[in-house]
Amino acid sequence: MSEIISQYGSIFLILACVFGFFMAWGVGANDVANAMGTSVGAKAITIKQAILIAMVFEFAGAYFAGGEVTSTIRSGIIDIEKAGFADSPELLVYGMLSSLLAAGIWLLVASHNGWPVSTTHSIIGAIVGFAVVGISRDAVVWSKVWEIVASWVVSPMVSGILAFFIFRSVQKLILDTENPFANAKKYVPFYIFLVGFAIAMVTMVKGLRHVGLDFSFGESVVMALGCGVLAMLLGVFMMRSIKDVPGADKDFHFTNVERLFGVLMIFTACSMAFAHGSNDVANAIGPLAAIVGVVQSGGVFVEESALPFWILLLGGAGIVTGLAMWGYKVIATIGRNITELTPSRGFAAELAAATTVVVASGTGIPVSTTHTLVGAVLGVGIARGIGALNLGVVGRIFLSWVVTLPVGAGISIVFFFLFKGIFG
């Protein structure tokens, strides 16, 4: 039983909840907009619908599929034994508090100034930073860190390649045919099936263990197929009322076809919010879960403890608050910027990005949803699907990595020693 923990336990808990909520608020205010902006920009959904979808599916994603990433951030990056947390568990508490605060503040400053930063990169930089400087180089599980860093390059590439092939299939099956409208009616339900199946499958296989459900692979396949079919039927029902209006095609011959893709994009918007929730909520609640684990056990670090439901709830509430207070403005801004994206392209990008992120979530790797989506959009662009893309963004993303990691680490180190000084 650690003295410091028993003495200040409740203060640590309160601070952790406040900082965790603050971080989740930041995710809701900034990051969610990137996940939803494409759908709003393509005019498939309104901002109100986007917020509603985000609220439901971000939470669902965090709850059903967010467990693996949370446990990576909670206990995968730092080697608990080598860091000596068994003797002085308060160090872990200081570190995680500092990381939350550092990443939260850095995100606030950066988004205030319009710098493109990633929540994921901020929190990973902060955790690695306090561990290396505050404890020791050996405290970090470097193999895991390199795996995460590699995934930041691989995930946009994979989603780009996926998006390329999805969009090429759309061209082949629907757009470049004699009767695009009839073919869209025929094939769009299949894409909807794919959205439902892919998301459900990854979640069943990888995520549900954390909520106490454990299905065999066979059961998972059957249930995922069921989810896909259900989504497909819903989609067919929604598309039923869309008719091939001859007058609408006067200026642009694909107006009616794009309306069908608009239905598809409602589904991919949901999957995008789900994927984002499954990966990015962990950035806020991973450190929180670590602190709660240490404090509640009185200083003993329990490697594999179940995630208390209220922590997820806090994370979800933070995101929803951030979204309601600030996020809708960001969604509107992004939506205005993305005017050239039609639903047939937007869905390809979203389906590719959501699938990639959910697979990463299942494997417990924290990736950047925004970067993955950027990769997917570039993939559609390479398939000659988008009017004009600004490649300068790739350079800016690279720059933001170079800046975010050390800055996140630096702020976190400062707070770490501050907490150490205050609590002893």
Add this chain to the structure above:
Amino acid sequence: MSNPLGALFAQSPIRPIQEHMAKAQSCVVLLREFLEASFVKDWEKAYSLQQEIRRIENEADDIKANVRISLPKNIFLPVPRTDLLGLLSTQDKLANGAKDVAGLMLGRKMEIPSPLTDNFRIYFEECLSASEQALKAINELDELLETGFRGREVELVEGLVIELDRLEHKTDLSQIKLRSELFKLEESLPAVNVIFLYKIIDKVGELADISQKIGGRLLLLMAR
């Protein structure tokens, strides 16, 4: 507020290029009214029409300048950037050509000799059909973008350009006919006027040539 996703999307040049072509074609359509006014020596009306052509040509210039500014080298496009800019500058020549004809005729208060007016009308209408066909082809650019510059849509545009070539060839034949008729009248007209009449016939014919070149540029754009 800026974020990578919002910044990723640059302004697409496709729609502005279509708008630019629509402006260029309006100049040619106005030139028809201008010619009719000049046939009946209504120079006041001709003047206001010439001003209108100038105004629209200026608007086209603004669009052109905007597209050029918004296409720096690091913008990723579905087709080569140089081809798009080349297409734009060819389109611009159409608006300029219409403006030149109106300006020259108004400045000299030029009259088309009455024995020539009927054939001149036919000749101009043929040139106008060529530029109209070019506009029709350019209007397929957004559909081309939708299909990723591939497949059926490319074939459709190729068909439009073949028709455009045929229309241009027709204007060549009419031009030869009109010139020979003018040649017969040469004796009865002041020499300077004759020189400028040849020039006007030439410049009107150029409108069809430019239209054909626009089609050629479009084919180049679609070629892989």
